[in-house]
Amino acid sequence: MTFDIAAILAVDGIASGAIYALVAIGTVLLFSVTRVMFVPFGDLAAFTALTLAALDDGKTPGTVNLVIALAVLAFAMEALALVRAGKMKMLPRAALFYLVIPIAVALAVRLLAPATPPLPVRLIMALALIVPVAPLLDRIVFRPVADAPVLVLLIIAVALHFALVGLGLLFFGPEGVRTQPLTSWSTEILGAMVSGQTVCIVIAAVALSALLYVGFEFTLTGKALRATSSNRTGARLMGVRPARAGTIAYVLSSILAGVSGLLIAPVNTIFYDSGFLIGLKAFVGAIIGGLHSYPGAAIGAVIVGLLESFASFASSSLKDVIVFSVLVPILVWRSLVSVHIEEEDEE
């Protein structure tokens, strides 16, 4: 391997690593706040890519109907729960968040789609459409079992992933898509060609991570999210509702998943079931970082990206095998060095 090839592979690896990093950070965020290992996270990224592709063609994306269906179901469940608890006063608020806002977004996209608005608008439309999906799924699937053990939540998340892949086939069809790059500009760094898309990916990953850091460190809501992941009972005793913290975590991580979907769409061909591999590689990154550290997850994800890139040069058919084989020694190393994290932390 010459230096030139190594440089090209490194650039490639960093680009896909940055995408995995966004998904990995979202995975860690959701796991620490809600205790849900949200397996369908990669599916959200893939659905965003598929949504953007449909919008590029001036078609109404399948996500519109998906969001409307989820909104109706989520509101029905919330309304039933509120009526049973005799809290009718909270119905209008629930209707606004679970029904009106998601459906308004879906209808706006449906209305705008045939006109094929310019690319930045299409990006925002795709993102706006994907963000309500996970919070609605949370209300439908996880809220009724919020106090279940982590393992039960994980099993439900796996089942949800398979359900979503099925829905993906239904709403988006079996064809793969690849969208236009965000820019055709490119430059040369250390003799390696670096595309504008790669630069966009890295900038987006760094900017979103920085935004999250600022939010977690300096806002009361951010601190409430950290508190919920640190000690749920303690947070409740301060008036922080875990369900509400969970919804915020789902919205934030959906934005991360959505952006990674928008960024990966021009790089890889995305099918309705491509999300699983993205999510799994991000998960490996998050594991390398120890599953509770955001910088750790980001670094782990970049390592996975680099590994994948160099592995594909060595043997393209074995690249996934190589990436996932690394998980075994890492898990062994992790279980040896790190202190076991109990579900409830002890004094």
Place this chain on the structure above:
Amino acid sequence: MSALLTLDKISVSYGRIQAVREVSVSIEPGQIVTIIGPNGAGKTTLMLAAIGLLASSGAMRYLGEDLAGVDVEARVERGMCLVPERRELFHDMNVEDNLTLGAYSRRAKAEIGRDLDDVFDRFPRLKERRRQLAGTLSGGERQMLALGRALMAKPRLLLLDEPSLGLAPLIVREIFKTIASLRSLGISILLVEQNARAALETADVGYVLETGQVTQQGAASELIGDPKLIAAYLGGH
């Protein structure tokens, strides 16, 4: 004067085992009420039920309002605040962030800075350690942080569960001094303690809880002179 909090025939069960049986307790505004009793009498269970972390039967009224169907977070918003036996601090967050979160339920961001200064005046040790992670504090500092965090919520009614548990005698004295001083802030306190003497010296009214039931109640000054109680709980001190 109407009571701030009344617990009327409260029972709590863990499965088939009834930990608290028809306990009735009442706290007037401005009062310090203590519940003393041996280990396993159901004191902590009663506190968790009062804040809404455990389901209970019987009736609870706070400021004249029935607390049935009012969840923990809503009770906190109404001015109840529990400092639990396990403290439940945010160990991987620093002291200042822990305190700031105490004010979460008040939605009064503008006042947080001033209230932080008040807490730091009360507990100068916390000010020295404001950037330190809560998990690295000593036992006494953790209790101060738990108390300070609760004060940031500006509670009307403070529920204190074993604030002296596992602390050195000198720090216990300091904690009880702090509790007594909260009276001047107009905070009413329900205090659960194994350290019966210190609790009765601080409180206005005392209840004795044994195997889930109230066996004795009265003015703290009377209880502290009761020969039977002295033999059972106060002898060793």
